[in-house]
Structure formats: C-alpha cells, structure tokens
Amino acid sequence: MPEYIAKDEKSRNPLLVDMRSLNIRYRIPVSRIEKFYESLDRGIIMGTKCPVCGSRFFPPQAWCSECGFSGDMEFYPLDTHGHLLTFTRIFAKPKSFSGFGDYTVGIAHLDRENINVLAWIDDAIQKPEVGMEISIKVEKRKEDNATVYFISKP
Numbered sequence: 001m002p003e004y005i006a007k008d009e010k011s012r013n014p015l016l017v018d019m020r021s022l023n024i025r026y027r028i029p030v031s032r033i034e035k036f037y038e039s040l041d042r043g044i045i046m047g048t049k050c051p052v053c054g055s056r057f058f059p060p061q062a063w064c065s066e067c068g069f070s071g072d073m074e075f076y077p078l079d080t081h082g083h084l085l086t087f088t089r090i091f092a093k094p095k096s097f098s099g100f101g102d103y104t105v106g107i108a109h110l111d112r113e114n115i116n117v118l119a120w121i122d123d124a125i126q127k128p129e130v131g132m133e134i135s136i137k138v139e140k141r142k143e144d145n146a147t148v149y150f151i152s153k154p
C-alpha cells in the first residue's frame with residue numbers, strides 16, 4: 001500500500017493522507033466583545049455584567065443567557081484572586097498545539113466573582129495543588145507570543 005494511504009484507527013477504512021501541511025490562522029468574529037481583547041492587551045482581564053439582572057460572565061458574553069437581555073453588556077475588570085479547583089497535564093496535544101511542549105491546564109474558582117476560569121497554569125507554579133491560592137494574570141505565551149491569561153501565583 002502506498003505511504004499516503006493510512007487506515008482509520010477506529011473504522012480501519014483507508015484514508016488518503018495529504019502530503020501538504022496547512023498553516024491555519026483562525027478568524028473569529030468578536031465585534032461585541034472587542035473591549036475584552038483591548039483590555040487584555042493592557043494586562044486587564046474583563047468580564048461582562050448584565051445591566052438588567054446583574055449576572056456576571058467570563059469569558060465575556062455579548063448577551064445575557066440568564067434573562068435574555070441582548071443590549072450592551074457592561075464590561076468590568078475581574079477580581080482575579082481565587083483557588084485552584086482542578087488541573088491536568090497535557091501530553092497528547094491537539095494539532096494546533098503540536099509544536100508546544102507539554103503544558104498544564106487548570107480550572108480556578110475566582111472567590112469574589114463566583115466564576116470558574118479555565119486556563120493554562122503558568123510555569124511559575126511548579127507543583128499545582130488542588131485548593132492552592134492563585135490569581136489570573138495576563139502574560140505573553142512564550143511559544144507563540146500570544147497575549148493570553150494564565151492561572152498564576154497570587
């Protein structure tokens with residue numbers, strides 16, 4: 001069988017393996033949450049708050065999934081102090097992170113916001129522990145220089 005024909009792992013059906021590699025750059029519409037990215041670039045992490053019912057959201061939502069309000073949401077800086085709820089080390093990475101080293105992902109609970117945040121855990125935390133004090137910080141990810149938020153030391 002030619003090298004460009006592989007078997008699907010589950011079905012065992014033959015698959016054509018294209019020899020080109022694709023460089024994908026995503027474009028995601030963010031018109032109503034653009035403020036989030038502008039603030040992130042200045043090191044501030046914003047959530048959204050519904051002006052009608054007061055529900056808070058992170059990641060920011062452009063409308064309220066609690067009361068259905070679809071006008072302009074209020075942006076406010078998150079209180080980023082919290083505790084680590086859980087974490088896991090990622091060895092088998094999705095294709096878009098295949099060039100990255102192994103990394104750790106966690107879920108943190110922000111105490112004063114009562115919101116859970118999913119994020120990578122910063123390398124500064126060598127041994128993550130459930131219940132440890134954390135804060136969410138904006139940093140440049142070293143692998144691709146993207147501005148992202150990490151679960152970090154308080």
Ligand SMILES: [Zn+2]
Pocket residue numbers: 050051052053054055064065066067068069
């Ligand atoms: Zn609402």
